[in-house]
Amino acid sequence: MTGLGELIQKIERVTGNVIVARDLAALKRVVEARISATHSPSLQAYVDLLQEDPSDPEWRHLVSHITVKESYLFRGHQQFEALASHVLPQLARALPPETTIRVWSAGCARGEEAATLAIVLAESQHLAGHRWTVLGTDVDLSALEAASSGRFGARAVSHVPPPLLERYFIKRGREHELKSTLRERIEYRQLNLIRDTLPVEDGAFHLILLRNVLIYFRRNSQRRVLDEMARALAGPGWLFLGPTEAMWAISKVLLPRELPGCYAYQHPISEPDPEVSRYSSRTKTRAPARDNAEPSIHRTAPAAVPRATPGPLDLANLVGDLRDGNYADLRDRLHAFMRDHGPGPEAYLLLGMSYDQQGDTEAAVEAYRGAVYLRPDFFHGRFFLAESLRGLGWLERAVGEYRSVIGLLSAGGGVPSVYARELALPDRAQVLARSLAALEP
Ligand SMILES: C[S@@+](CC[C@H](N)C(=O)[O-])C[C@H]1O[C@@H](n2cnc3c(N)ncnc32)[C@H](O)[C@@H]1O
Incomplete structure (x- = not known):
């Protein structure tokens, strides 16, 4: 095997991310720079120098280049609308007021998703009596450092509704800084979803967002990560994936629920909630499609669900x-x-x-x-x-x-x-x- 092939395999073992043909040119550029920075005499010497251990500091240089950071606040707005209209009220009904609602943004990139969650939680009238916290984790330390600053560029905030931008951000030059009242409720930690287990008790979270992360992993890694999410989810808890990551094509641990404009997955021991079941009942009748041999893309195409905001869908x-x-x-x-x-x-x-x-x-x-x-x-x-x-x-x-x-x-x-x-x-x-x-x- 060539040095590059060995490197690609090492990257997958350590981060779970699959390098495909079109990533190769970019990978080669990054590796050439790292060979020179580490004074490695050859590609093979650099590959040998890179430890399997993800805490090897050299990974930090590679990881930020080989993982996709595409994100912005309120990305997938239908999911945040369903959170506000259905999930948070349901959690508020199910959990006693003294319970702190714990939310996890897994694969949080530069904090765009965790900041959005904090805004949606702060805006919820239903949570007025509850405390809540958000944990953001990512494999990429540089992204987490950016997340901790709470600062976002113009593109990242371009989908934030103007009244919320006004209410929760302070303009600092060309950037927007999330106000400290929200920042102090968000904690960031490095976590490699492929190699690490979050040191929390079973059922520690009431809401987990794992969006647009699984698509970079192979099926067996996706399954392991989803099992870990199910373990970390509390009885009435909810999991949101990216809109194209259908869980029933990967794992059957959690129950698919249809919400207005999107899908989510709920812990199997959740009490049925009449407000949510109004939407979920249609999903239940489609559940046998899980075992259908049709491509999952057909299985995932939802029936007519009202779209939250009409857009130029031409x-x-x-x-x-x-x-x-x-x-x-x-x-x-x-x-x-x-x-x-x-x-x-x-x-x-x-x-x-x-x-x-x-x-x-x-x-x-x-x-x-x-x-x-x-x-x-x-x-x-x-x-x-x-x-x-x-x-x-x-x-x-x-x-x-x-x-x-x-x-x-x-x-x-x-x-x-x-x-x-x-x-x-x-x-x-x-x-x-x-x-x-x-x-x-
Ligand atoms: C495309 S971004 C998704 C950001 C956000 N969840 C969203 O949907 O907008 C994917 C994130 O997953 C992170 N990631 C990739 N591999 C990971 C791993 N093995 N463990 C934890 N995070 C990982 C990347 O660093 C990146 O920040």
Whole structure:
């Protein structure tokens, strides 16, 4: 194995993060800088120097470059709206007033999510009689240092409703600083979700947000992390994942609940709450879909749930965002689009491409499968499915898809994406040539 291959495996063992082909150029740049900074004579010498032990200070330099920090306050606003309208009132009803409500933002990046939680908790009339605290954890010490400062740039606060910005922040030059009344309720700690166990009792938290973290891990790591979350969750507690991270595709420990505009998961020994069950009942009737062999992307597409805020959910806008690399919430918006307009092959193609661009090839495969399931002669969907399968090393299935593409195109059939031009997708001839080349020994 080359030094780089060994390094990629070490990174996955220590952080759980899977390095995929499109991360390689960036990784090489970071590693070259670290080889020079550590005066290592070669890549192999640097890899040997890097200890398996995550407390080795050298990891700090690597981790902040190999983990994705994409976040901003009120990201996934539907989830915060459901928290305010359903989850916090339910917790307030279920827990005696002397109970401190404990909330954990796992994979908190630079504190954007923990700050949002603090604002939503402070705003809740239902929690007026309760104390509450927020714990933010992340593997990346540099991100935690930024989080502890409580300062956020213009982009990070761009989705904060203006009255809340006014109420909870102090403007400091170009940054916004979270007021100390909220900052003092948030504690930050380093925690590697793959290697560490948070030293807390079972059932220590009433609410956990683990959003947009699992997508960077492999299935077996996702399962272990989710089991740990279930252990840390109290009887009436709730877990929120990222909108594209369906837990019932990974683990069956917690119960899926449908809330207005989103899903969440609840501890199985929770008392049924009539207010929440109004929304959950639809989920219960869909529960058998867990064992269905359909791709999880189909299982996760919710039925018509009222959208909290109408937005410009036009597929052409989403195409523009994908083309321009504007990935903020792109997948949430694609899911919302599919909820409103029904799933279609083009939306699944965009979803697959957005996963691909973020390095989540397994999820991309599921999305592309959604596209070709709905439109079997959609050659762009099938070609990208083949490429992703090949990228994952699932060669037999990749070969089958390449053959289908060749069959379609050489018979003069096959339907392209209507957005092929905007997205600079390969044309018929290029797809055919690349598919034939992929089958060469
Ligand atoms: C895309 S950000 C998500 C931030 C926030 N939860 C949100 O949804 O906006 C992913 C975060 O997970 C963290 N992370 C990656 N691997 C981790 C690990 N093994 N343990 C803990 N955190 C990890 C990264 O450092 C990064 O801050």
